[in-house]
Amino acid sequence: MFSYNLNKEFRSRLELVKNEIDTVLLNQEDVNVRPEGYIHLYGVAQNCAMLAIKRCLDVEICTIIGLLHDIYIYKEGNEKEHAMFGSIVAENILRDLEMFSEDEIEIVKTAIIHHSDRVTKHDKYSELLKDADVLQNSLYLKKFDLKNKKRIKKVFKESGMKTRFKELAREFVKTESRNFKIEGIEKPFNK
Numbered sequence: 001m002f003s004y005n006l007n008k009e010f011r012s013r014l015e016l017v018k019n020e021i022d023t024v025l026l027n028q029e030d031v032n033v034r035p036e037g038y039i040h041l042y043g044v045a046q047n048c049a050m051l052a053i054k055r056c057l058d059v060e061i062c063t064i065i066g067l068l069h070d071i072y073i074y075k076e077g078n079e080k081e082h083a084m085f086g087s088i089v090a091e092n093i094l095r096d097l098e099m100f101s102e103d104e105i106e107i108v109k110t111a112i113i114h115h116s117d118r119v120t121k122h123d124k125y126s127e128l129l130k131d132a133d134v135l136q137n138s139l140y141l142k143k144f145d146l147k148n149k150k151r152i153k154k155v156f157k158e159s160g161m162k163t164r165f166k167e168l169a170r171e172f173v174k175t176e177s178r179n180f181k182i183e184g185i186e187k188p189f190n191k
Contacts, residue, residue, distance in 0.1 A: 002172040013099045017064050020093050024075045037074040039065055043140055047132035054158060058129060062106055065111045065129050068093065118148055131155045 025037045045066030052062035071093070072086035074081050087109040094100045094108060107125050114126035115133055120131075134148045135155045 013097070014060055015116065016097050016099070017067055017093065020097075021071065024071060028074055028077075030077070033077075037070075039140060040136060041070060041074070043136040044069060044132050045130075047135045048128060051128050051132055052157070055124065055128060057124060061107055062125065062128055063107050064094075065125060066132055068108060069112050069129055069133065073075050080146065083113050083116040088121060118151060131158075135141050135159075 021041055022173070025034050025041075028034050045063045048062040048066035049059050051057075052059040061157060068086070068090040070086060072081060072082045075089060076085070078085075090112050091105055091109050092124050100108075100119050110123060111125040111129045114122040115129045118130055118134070121127065131151060131154070134151050138148075138152050
């Protein structure tokens with residue numbers, strides 16, 4: 001089992017959380033899942049940081065939320081109820097580090113619990129995580145869920161990116177998806 005040995009006094013909170021993530025990913029038994037985990041968790045974390053700056057939220061906490069949001073999937077290899085179980089894993093990590101206030105832990109836990117519920121509107125940190133996750137999935141995985149169309153468009157607009165859903169959708173249809181292909185997606189995304 002791989003583990004980082006770090007002296008907490010000389011490391012930032014964010015760096016310590018990154019080390020926890022790296023340890024989980026390096027201990028992931030399926031070596032094919034490791035790169036996906038790095039790309040997804042660090043990608044969502046980066047999106048969280050960018051959106052936190054735009055929305056005047058705590059950049060460090062938002063980045064940590066992004067890093068930890070799918071930790072249960074990569075630690076246990078199970079997606080079922082990963083938001084709920086992931087919030088527990090995240091809470092344990094933050095408590096073990098002994099560097100986070102109760103309010104900060106609650107913000108992180110709440111955002112992780114709510115991140116898979118894209119329909120219900122929640123607090124600003126939960127909404128930021130949902131937006132960052134959808135953005136990462138749409139840009140990197142080219143994973144389009146028509147239920148997230150409004151959210152994706154809103155995040156693109158907020159980020160100052162030109163929404164090219166027609167081109168993105170065509171590219172998605174051309175590439176092989178792990179789960180499915182959406183044919184005729186150009187029309188729904190241009191409405």
